[in-house]
Amino acid sequence: MKINISDSEMVVMRAIWTLEQASVDQIACQIAASNDWSVATIKTLLGRLVKKEMLATTKSGRKFIYTPTMSECEAVGLMGQELLDKVCAKKHVDVLVNLIDDAKLTAENLQIIREALAEKTPACHVTCDCLEKFSACTCDHDHATDDMKVMEVIS
Ligand SMILES: [Zn+2]
Ligand SMILES: [Zn+2]
Structure with a gap:
């Protein structure tokens, strides 16, 4: 499996790893203090991470809940492998x-x-x-x- 996460996407992943699973609002809440990002930006990043299969979504009522598909430890391991592959x-x-x-x-x-x-x-x-x-x-x-x-x- 290839892992290719940008610095901004990593900020979102970190927030979700801390929360374990989260809605857009919860993620925005977690990140807003340290980053000057709009909810639209966060949604774009979430969309990319779902596409990259780093996040899975489930629906809870009208909200989407984002869950990581791998632990931070696994992701870091893959990033190390990728570095060696280069x-x-x-x-x-x-x-x-x-x-x-x-x-x-x-x-x-x-x-x-x-x-x-x-x-x-x-x-x-x-x-x-x-x-x-x-x-x-x-x-x-x-x-x-x-x-x-x-x-x-x-x-
Ligand atoms: Zn050679
Ligand atoms: Zn060589």
Whole structure:
């Protein structure tokens, strides 16, 4: 599943995750204080989020009730995956090291990361997938010889 949420849509999602489920009025109430958005704007954002299947609607009397189709945690996981999908497999390590560098992490947080690393099974070979993902390879290597090496490892 692809997740592609704009910053404004994320504000709406956050409000609904906090409320668990909400009508347009409740969402507007929650967001109005911090954002200068009209109800029409919020309705537009809700419409987009329904289209993107981030929200489901049910009718309660004359009002629509919006419910998230996934938890914030699941959504964040998908966003992380999407970030990795935008980068060659060979450069995933750089993305992760940069993220750890930039993140605010407590000693407990670092312990959780260490445990996750300890449980992670290493891949024996990471192949460049630049050409599958994009039309150009930005990795510093020769595709022909690298593919040969992989063939040798397999045979
Ligand atoms: Zn590559
Ligand atoms: Zn390549």
